[in-house]
Amino acid sequence: MSIAQHVQYNMKNTSWIRRMFEKGQELRERYGKHNVFDFSLGTPLLEPPEAFQSTLRYLVNHPHSGMHRYMPNNGFASTRQAVAMYLSQQETMEVSADDIIMTVGAAGAMNVALAALLDPGDETIVLAPYFAEYLFYPRNHGGMVSIVETTESFALNLDAIEAAIHEKTKVIIINTPNNPTGRVYSQQEMNDLGALLDHKEKQLGRALYLMADTPYARLIYDQVQNPRLFVAHHNTLIVHSFSKDIGLAGERIGYLAINPRATCRSDLRAAATFLNRTLGFVNAPALMQLALERSIDATVDIDHYRLLRDTICDGLRQAGYEISVPQGAFFLFLRSPIPDDVDFSKELLEENVLAVPGSGFGRAGYIRLSYSVPLQTIEGALPRFAKVLDRVKNR
Numbered sequence: 052m053s054i055a056q057h058v059q060y061n062m063k064n065t066s067w068i069r070r071m072f073e074k075g076q077e078l079r080e081r082y083g084k085h086n087v088f089d090f091s092l093g094t095p096l097l098e099p100p101e102a103f104q105s106t107l108r109y110l111v112n113h114p115h116s117g118m119h120r121y122m123p124n125n126g127f128a129s130t131r132q133a134v135a136m137y138l139s140q141q142e143t144m145e146v147s148a149d150d151i152i153m154t155v156g157a158a159g160a161m162n163v164a165l166a167a168l169l170d171p172g173d174e175t176i177v178l179a180p181y182f183a184e185y186l187f188y189p190r191n192h193g194g195m196v197s198i199v200e201t202t203e204s205f206a207l208n209l210d211a212i213e214a215a216i217h218e219k220t221k222v223i224i225i226n227t228p229n230n231p232t233g234r235v236y237s238q239q240e241m242n243d244l245g246a247l248l249d250h251k252e253k254q255l256g257r258a259l260y261l262m263a264d265t266p267y268a269r270l271i272y273d274q275v276q277n278p279r280l281f282v283a284h285h286n287t288l289i290v291h292s293f294s295k296d297i298g299l300a301g302e303r304i305g306y307l308a309i310n311p312r313a314t315c316r317s318d319l320r321a322a323a324t325f326l327n328r329t330l331g332f333v334n335a336p337a338l339m340q341l342a343l344e345r346s347i348d349a350t351v352d353i354d355h356y357r358l359l360r361d362t363i364c365d366g367l368r369q370a371g372y373e374i375s376v377p378q379g380a381f382f383l384f385l386r387s388p389i390p391d392d393v394d395f396s397k398e399l400l401e402e403n404v405l406a407v408p409g410s411g412f413g414r415a416g417y418i419r420l421s422y423s424v425p426l427q428t429i430e431g432a433l434p435r436f437a438k439v440l441d442r443v444k445n446r
């Protein structure tokens with residue numbers, strides 16, 4: 052076999068979502084797509100908003116010379132300026148366009164940043180439950196991953212984080228609103244984490260970077276606010292994506308933003324720009340950058356995701372499930388009514404309902420339901436969830 056062993060190993064051992072995807076295909080072929088209830092995929096349901104679509108049409112119909120050519124590796128200056136202005140408002144701190152690097156999604160931003168920071172053997176702390184790709188990105192660049200549990204209610208466990216930081220620790224990744232839990236960290240939690248990192252930086256005599264992954268920052272409900280991340284810690288890097296809030300997952304557009312107070316700020320900018328090129332991304336897609344800078348305030352209809360969230364949460368609660376209502380993103384991390392989450396997913400599969408076991412996100416005893424699905428899928432699945440609960444409880 053020519054494939055590198057670590058790739059073979061990773062492909063075999065971490066493919067819950069993939070397995071569910073394949074199972075879904077099989078079930079759809081057998082039973083027809085209306086009889087399969089697929090909550091396994093984190094793909095955005097809603098199309099990009101009209102403000103974005105009309106900008107895109109305008110650009111395509113009024114092309115200007117050079118707009119499809121290479122550009123500086125950090126992106127168009129005008130796009131970086133628009134993002135910097137937007138972020139300055141969010142973070143209530145002046146952010147310079149020089150500190151923005153347009154990237155191929157948040158995934159591209161994370162890989163660029165980790166490649167810039169990690170020497171072989173350097174550690175990245177990943178909080179469980181986690182977005183599964185966090186296990187791979189540091190390793191792509193010779194780094195190691197250290198997994199730290201959050202609390203029972205998925206809050207940051209500062210004692211556990213403190214205990215995990217040592218000589219080799221370089222980065223900690225946080226994700227708010229969170230995939231898979233839907234949790235949004237409070238400003239106080241972030242400030243406390245920042246204070247801990249400041250303290251540890253002093254002890255270690257070097258920088259500890261907080262990588263804040265925020266693709267769902269604008270998919271947030273009930274007056275909850277995503278915390279300001281740059282004020283929490285001076286070495287924060289924000290990685291953002293427009294995959295979900297504008298519905299552009301396939302277009303691969305996002306950015307990396309460097310805290311104006313970061314250690315080695317200008318070296319970081321230069322390294323990230325260089326790596327955007329040498330990792331093979333070269334630059335973020337030109338047309339998307341141009342459209343984005345003209346409609347950065349546009350978002351998909353967040354009220355619709357709220358409706359989906361409320362429908363699934365209310366329905367499952369009425370059926371007898373224990374629900375902790377997610378504050379953001381479009382995932383419900385549901386406590387499994389039986390200890391084994393894989394067995395519970397199999398029970399759901401028997402009713403043609405697809406969910407991903409929490410084990411795939413580093414927390415057994417739960418399943419993740421993506422409610423980024425048509426309303427009818429939720430309505431059709433609720434009686435099936437009720438049936439499965441009765442079955443497993445009365446066994």
Ligand SMILES: Cc1ncc(COP(=O)(O)O)c(C=O)c1O
Binds near residue numbers: 158159226292304305
């Ligand atoms: C938590 C989290 N981070 C990053 C990403 C990747 O985003 P992008 O499509 O911008 O690469 C996703 C996509 O599902 C995600 O859920």
